[in-house]
Amino acid sequence: DLVVRTIRINELSYLDYGSINAAKQFFSDIFTYWVLYSNLVPISLFVTIEIVKYYHAFLINSDLDIYYDKTDTPANCRTSSLVEELGQVEYIFSDKTGTLTCNQMDFRQCSIGGVQYADEVPEDRRANDQDGSEVGIHDFKRLEQNRKTHPSREIIHHFLTLLSTCHTVIPEMKAEKPGQIKYQAASPDEGALVEGAVMLGYKFIARNPRSVTILVDGHEYEYELLAVCEFNSTRKRMSTIFRCPDGKIRCYCKGADTVVLERLSKDNNIIEPTLQHLEEYAADGLRTLCLAMREVPEQEFKQWWQVFNKAATTVSGNRADELDKASELIEHDFTLLGATAIEDKLQDGVPDTIHTLQTAGIKVWVLTGDRQETAINIGMSCKLISEDMTLLIVNEENSEGTRDNLSKKLNAIRSQADGGIEMEALALVIDGKSLTYALERDMEKMFLDLAVMCKAVICCRVSPLQKALVVKLVKRHLKAILLAIGDGANDVSMIQAAHVGVGISGVEGLQAARSADVSIGQFRYLRKLLLVHGAWSYQRVSKVILYSFYKNIALFMTQFWYSFQNSFSGEVIFESWTLSFYNVLFTVLPPFVIGIFDQFVSARLLDRYPQLYQLSQKGVFFKMHSFFSWILNGFYHSLILYFVSELIYWSDLPQSDGKVAGHWVWGSALYTAALATVLGKAALVTNIWTKYTVIAIPGSMIIWMIFLPVYATVAPKVGVSTEYNGVIPRLYTSPVFWLMGLVLPVLCLLRDFAWKYTKRMYYPQAYHHVQEIQKYNIQDYRPRMEQFQKAIRKVRQVQRMRKQRGYAFSQTDESQARVLQAYDTTRERGRYGEMASSRK
Numbered sequence: 001d002l003v004v005r006t007i008r009i010n011e012l013s014y015l016d017y018g019s020i021n022a023a024k025q026f027f028s029d030i031f032t033y034w035v036l037y038s039n040l041v042p043i044s045l046f047v048t049i050e051i052v053k054y055y056h057a058f059l060i061n062s063d064l065d066i067y068y069d070k071t072d073t074p075a076n077c078r079t080s081s082l083v084e085e086l087g088q089v090e091y092i093f094s095d096k097t098g099t100l101t102c103n104q105m106d107f108r109q110c111s112i113g114g115v116q117y118a119d120e121v122p123e124d125r126r127a128n129d130q131d132g133s134e135v136g137i138h139d140f141k142r143l144e145q146n147r148k149t150h151p152s153r154e155i156i157h158h159f160l161t162l163l164s165t166c167h168t169v170i171p172e173m174k175a176e177k178p179g180q181i182k183y184q185a186a187s188p189d190e191g192a193l194v195e196g197a198v199m200l201g202y203k204f205i206a207r208n209p210r211s212v213t214i215l216v217d218g219h220e221y222e223y224e225l226l227a228v229c230e231f232n233s234t235r236k237r238m239s240t241i242f243r244c245p246d247g248k249i250r251c252y253c254k255g256a257d258t259v260v261l262e263r264l265s266k267d268n269n270i271i272e273p274t275l276q277h278l279e280e281y282a283a284d285g286l287r288t289l290c291l292a293m294r295e296v297p298e299q300e301f302k303q304w305w306q307v308f309n310k311a312a313t314t315v316s317g318n319r320a321d322e323l324d325k326a327s328e329l330i331e332h333d334f335t336l337l338g339a340t341a342i343e344d345k346l347q348d349g350v351p352d353t354i355h356t357l358q359t360a361g362i363k364v365w366v367l368t369g370d371r372q373e374t375a376i377n378i379g380m381s382c383k384l385i386s387e388d389m390t391l392l393i394v395n396e397e398n399s400e401g402t403r404d405n406l407s408k409k410l411n412a413i414r415s416q417a418d419g420g421i422e423m424e425a426l427a428l429v430i431d432g433k434s435l436t437y438a439l440e441r442d443m444e445k446m447f448l449d450l451a452v453m454c455k456a457v458i459c460c461r462v463s464p465l466q467k468a469l470v471v472k473l474v475k476r477h478l479k480a481i482l483l484a485i486g487d488g489a490n491d492v493s494m495i496q497a498a499h500v501g502v503g504i505s506g507v508e509g510l511q512a513a514r515s516a517d518v519s520i521g522q523f524r525y526l527r528k529l530l531l532v533h534g535a536w537s538y539q540r541v542s543k544v545i546l547y548s549f550y551k552n553i554a555l556f557m558t559q560f561w562y563s564f565q566n567s568f569s570g571e572v573i574f575e576s577w578t579l580s581f582y583n584v585l586f587t588v589l590p591p592f593v594i595g596i597f598d599q600f601v602s603a604r605l606l607d608r609y610p611q612l613y614q615l616s617q618k619g620v621f622f623k624m625h626s627f628f629s630w631i632l633n634g635f636y637h638s639l640i641l642y643f644v645s646e647l648i649y650w651s652d653l654p655q656s657d658g659k660v661a662g663h664w665v666w667g668s669a670l671y672t673a674a675l676a677t678v679l680g681k682a683a684l685v686t687n688i689w690t691k692y693t694v695i696a697i698p699g700s701m702i703i704w705m706i707f708l709p710v711y712a713t714v715a716p717k718v719g720v721s722t723e724y725n726g727v728i729p730r731l732y733t734s735p736v737f738w739l740m741g742l743v744l745p746v747l748c749l750l751r752d753f754a755w756k757y758t759k760r761m762y763y764p765q766a767y768h769h770v771q772e773i774q775k776y777n778i779q780d781y782r783p784r785m786e787q788f789q790k791a792i793r794k795v796r797q798v799q800r801m802r803k804q805r806g807y808a809f810s811q812t813d814e815s816q817a818r819v820l821q822a823y824d825t826t827r828e829r830g831r832y833g834e835m836a837s838s839r840k
Helices: 002-007 022-036 044-062 080-087 140-149 153-165 188-199 257-261 271-283 298-312 319-330 350-359 372-381 399-418 432-438 444-452 464-477 489-497 511-515 525-563 576-586 589-597 603-608 610-617 624-648 663-685 691-717 727-732 735-762 766-776 782-797 816-822
Strands: 089-094 101-112 115-118 128-130 133-135 137-139 170-173 181-184 202-208 211-216 219-229 237-243 249-255 287-296 335-346 363-367 390-394 426-431 456-460 481-486 500-504 518-520
Touching: 044 080, 044 525, 044 589, 080 089, 080 500, 080 525, 080 610, 089 464, 089 525, 101 153, 101 188, 101 271, 115 140, 137 140, 140 153, 153 188, 153 202, 153 211, 153 249, 153 287, 153 335, 170 202, 181 188, 181 202, 188 202, 188 287, 188 335, 219 298, 219 319, 237 319, 249 257, 257 271, 257 287, 257 335, 271 287, 271 335, 271 372, 287 298, 298 319, 350 363, 350 525, 350 610, 363 372, 363 464, 372 426, 372 456, 390 399, 399 432, 399 444, 426 432, 426 444, 432 444, 432 456, 432 464, 444 464, 456 464, 464 481, 464 489, 481 489, 489 500, 489 511, 500 511, 511 518, 518 525, 525 589, 525 603, 525 610, 525 624, 525 663, 576 663, 576 691, 589 663, 589 691, 603 610, 603 766, 610 766, 624 663, 624 735, 663 691, 663 727, 663 735, 691 727
Parallel strands: 089 363, 089 481, 115 137, 363 456, 390 426, 426 456, 481 500, 500 518
Antiparallel strands: 101 115, 101 335, 128 133, 170 181, 202 211, 211 219, 219 237, 237 249, 249 287, 287 335
């Protein structure tokens, strides 16, 4: 404008520019064009996106397919700001117990004195005598007989006594159901062991701060509790010291096989058969514990108690270390009693869910506290790893060994890849100790490079802190969206470390669910959450953003082209209030309908073809190329709209009565054509038409056609928008206006339609094929192939790797002694659980 005023002041003398103050005019022009193009960047887009995301969260919460009816648990999306990230997940970090499994433990098998017992015995494994020794598995009925007559009855007695006394379980007896006891356990494993003892005839009936009472064969036996050596993730065991009814002091210990076996005396002759049984239990994916005991001489206990009591009363910060050291002094020379095997069933649909997620291009890492072999077999049963995968096992005792192991495996894989040899599917298994070294600063990149080459990763015997560190490592080095899923308080740090946290409302409480972005009832619901809701959300949000920029550029850039003909004076084409209503009223509905209801592929086919998830993973729907394509398309449409309408209304379109249509008639006609064009574009990019789509797209045009005559008639009469004086009689009676409103949008969208046709017919993407399958309901013949693959997998199961022993011990690192001293179940309680004495 300043240049025009300076150079062409003589030619434009009729505009009466007068004297020019360059500085004042410059800032005046800046503010003029600031106001003129303020709508070019869609400020309303922020509000639109937030509302769209809120409804995405509402749709997730309302989805009956991810509602768990057994516990009345619907999905709960706690934050709507991350819904589109559900469609871009590349890595899933999952806990095992309670997340992949039910966390409902059942006491299935045990080994006592080298003899196996089980609740259900397969026909081919039933016990029989071979060369005078028992081979096979006895049922629990036989155990009832053996504890009275078998040579190992003393061991059986101590084994069952240990199960019924060495724990932190609290028995609750309700007045309305006398004789019936409900056990409150800190972990499901603890509860299962006590229930197992009850099933085998040793019933835990009462606890007070100084003793435990059990019922055996109708007789009550009280065990005086002298000390508790608590469980923690370092010790991996728990010991209780009792004065037994026979007056002797005994130390009962249960824990992981690695820590119990190294504390046995040398004259244990049942170690080998017990290890063999542990190996079988681990192969079946059962959670195992070793049980041991020793008699403690009175004098030794008195000396030890002084050390232990001193450690327990330590005030400084190393109290836990002092207690651990004191416990070591008495936990030695144990007699091995046997082992237990607890089943933690997989949740329904877990194998299919993990297999489907892997097919979708998502890598699943399982971070578990279980022993390596148990975790491997759970991984097998849930299809995380398959028989044809090559297992890379890292299980070293020191930093150098871990470095060498990782380095050798990484170099071998790289040399195989460089040699052009076809790579087999890989699965990495690393234990907690090796992981501690692998997460060191100088080794973490090597570990990560190896892990990302694998289709699946299992981290065993990891602490809650290590879970979070693994997630943070991947987050720090890879530009990928990470999702963490867990069900317990020990998973909270991992959930919070990932981009998207998913909590399962399960047996271990609601800590994980409350800390997560989304909570669900079962792991299998993750499938629809990601593959359907995630993919839909990403595609919808992408389209809303692109369309919002496009529609503003298509209209407001006509004002830019007009500037070249009005000497950059800041003159407008459209009436100001009508311009303001563009984003607020006339084009507000299409983005909402596209963002909330559009489906580029149906939920059924997104689940059937999980490979479609990779489209959103790779950002196909929102690339810089796509963004600039929509921007340029907006420029292209604004060019056609402006210059064609200008040609049509050249010389202000003289009318039949000798008058001209005028500037505001042209502006209203151009506004109508532009609105029809952007609504036509919305119709062109909509994948599914619903009643809401009809209301939004054709409905918006109807609203404008009603609004214009009403507003243009009423507004000038009240002194607003006087530009519309006399416009409607000229506009609505002109065939040029109606013809331009039909022809100009078609002219603009002809290129868009041709491009869409060409792309779909000659350069189709994967989802175009699936859209055709959906449209014509084409049958899918893949079930036969899947049956064939299942048959192959059954054959390959015969060739499974050699199994080793395994264990798992689920217990909290809290003060068990404090818990035990707080309860006295022999005293009467009030209505609300308060002690009777507190009411006297």
